Amino acid sequence: MLIQSILRGKGSHIISVRTDDCVASITRTLSQHRIGAVLVVEADGTVLGIVSERDIVRAMAGVGEPVMRMTAGQLMTRVLHTVTPISTVQDALQMMTDRRVRHLPVLADDGALAGMVSIGDLVKARIAEAEQEAEELKLYVATAG
Template sequence: MFVEAVMTTPVISIRPSTSVAEAARLMLAHRISGLPVVEGDGTLVGIVSEGDFLRRSELGTERKRSWWLEFLVSPGKVADEYVHAHGRKVEEVMTNGAVTISKGATLDEVVEMMSRRSIKRLPVVDNGKIVGIVARSDLLRPMARALSPGDTQATDDEQIRAAIQAELSGQSWGGGGLIRVHVDKGAVELTGTIFDERERRAAHVAAENVAGVKSVSDQLAWVEPMSGVVVLPEEISPKEISKAR
């Protein structure tokens, strides 16, 4: 899926000359945590977010340092912090050169960039002009649709078993064939051996995500790697599971 399918458009944006007060009012009115800053021709020049308003003189939260730390900081940096704490226009407090993504990017690329840069939203651009914005919340909608129960075609037991086995075989934690799958009228039973308690939950999730599965019964035996002791499912306590993690 591409970002163009989930992005929010049209975009609520502001000009560099917009007042900080107006930017704050827009964020509150629309319940958003950031605003793209654009020139009159639609060119993106920055972004202003709640984080840019944390160190403000009006709140009494401007940065304070002890005298010896203040001595080590350059006058230019202190001056820049003063502008952020007292500036009245968006261009004085915004983050310049916002991280952007193209409208043809995939959702995987969006998530990768958000994770790498630790950001919550990405302006979507086309030829340098902003055409939308994608936030973490925008990714929830396609996920929710995919997880919603729909009209799925009936699947027989052998197809279910084969699908689960294929999923397990494709995972590094899948046991290399040590996890066996039995299906009876949509009821799945997992048997065999695991060497890490976390593999138990992963196998359960892999099974319940296959269409046609009605229930999953876990009969996997855990082999403790250090001692070789075999622990059956009913013998495992929550404390042992915690230790395994």
């Protein structure tokens, strides 16, 4: 299965923040949309980084309460691991495992942001694929006799 199949199902709408948004605002956005990470995007659509729940927790452990006044630009992870719409789900899962990330921006061939997938999206897709394979095998066995 390809990443583009997941995006067709979930859509390509991206929840993002600006570099000057404070952590308090970011946490409200994460909570409101029930997501674990947001991309940090410039007004022209350029992706600068990502802020995840994990980034916020680590900053809280290191800085304490003042972290709530930090901005996305100060807190974001700048090194992005990305996939393309034609990447396989298996390759994306391997990248997440190897790089210890839970969210991957999806970039089109021209570098434009095409969406974002989470570990939950990928696991859901793998389960659906396994269930479909099991049904096909049952049908084959039932009709082969």
